[in-house]
Amino acid sequence: MAFTRTEFLRGAMGAWGWYLLTVAALSVVWFPMLPIALLYATPVSFVAVLVWSPFAYVLGTLLRSVRRIVIHVVAFGLFGAVIGAVTMLVFIAAISGFDEVDWSGAAFFAPYALTPALTVPFAWWRTARRALRIDRDGPPVPRRDPDAAAEDAVVIRLTERTDEFDAR
Template identity: 35%
Template structure:
């Protein structure tokens, strides 16, 4: 009784739980990178007398950037799902990393360009500004790392399942719900 969705024909198939784990991880990583991205995008103003604004920019940036990046994650998730679906037959993880890095860069660039257009109505700032490229780079790294963590965890769970024979007890203990580890710990105690 194999409970994984991965097969020899589809070695990188994924479940919806695994997909959303990657998406939420990517969003969380982007929020973790956001203060550094705000500082990088503010480098020209960093060495001026008004450099104290960086703290305020980080606070507002986390609130606004958190909301905007959450909306971007939800809007672009179908595209990420489609990319993963198209790559499910490809076992080479580096191809996946490259594909999701590219997707993350595109999402970061489009999201920040749209934000700049809505906020300032300037097409040149939206397309060629230094902050746009820094946010695209941060988004690229966050999406790639989110995919990497989710895929690594899914493949490790597959390895764990293959170590135990498919008995009724192991099938019960190793089911794919989110709190299985907590329940396993409670049963082992």
Template identity: 35%
Template sequence: MSTARPSPSERAPMAFTCEDVGRGAFAAWTTFMAILLAVIATSGLLGRADLPMTLVGLGYVAIIGGVISAIVTVLLSPIAWLLGSLLRSIRQLSVHVVAFALLGAGTGAGVLLLSGTDLVAMIFAGWAWPVIVATTISVVAGWAWAVRHARRYHADPATDRRALTRTDDDAAFEDHALED
């Protein structure tokens, strides 16, 4: 008497590919940049700074913040991949959201610590919270984007890029020639 083996989707309901991790990392980075630039623009305009200085500040923040956050995103993508791998058999989305939110909060706190600032003083002064909240939102948004893609495209073999990229163009051409 044999027992039916669970399908791969039942064993790993939250499975993903490296492409999904890259897509999630890019979504996290763009979300962070949008939050960062919106906060700088709002604080510059509400702080009664003139428009040209606000635009110059936005330019500097976009360049410096964009490069630093891109480096952090690339360096931490393997950790996100590892976290996703550990959670791939857990179906509850809330567990994933909490885990990736903690990764985001840790990322924000870690970047502040590496920048040489006194994290405790920044927390009590109120300056650390926007960074930690922005990184938390960004990492969760990147995870959500990757999950949305994985569920949408990997569920249907016609749109699953993993299945589509396995085709060999030469073999397909040769098979087509034999069919004629």
């Protein structure tokens, strides 16, 4: 399977987006404090994307020659589990102070730590499916947008009138 930087970035941003959507859903069901959960989840997960992305790129590069999709899904699922566990351990240690870490709230954070084990392979799968479809069918044809065409015509007409006015 080919693996380009564009696919990598699409997968990384997809994993981050799906993680945030899943955290939002979990925060409504698991513990109804959505704004606070997203207040912490957004910056922490963004830093996690920055820290773990090089490792994801290496994993993707190593899996280039593997054709079985299930191996990719399992590898990225395990990678997501490692991301979630390590990131959550560092987060819990940081919010409780690194000197005396309080692990009593770890059970509360468990669903949030396990979420990357699902969102990382899901983002990989969506990205791979799109890339394979483009390889098979060619790049997507842009949709015709009548509103955009009308707006462009107005802009062109106004520009022509402005040019006529400037010429006088």
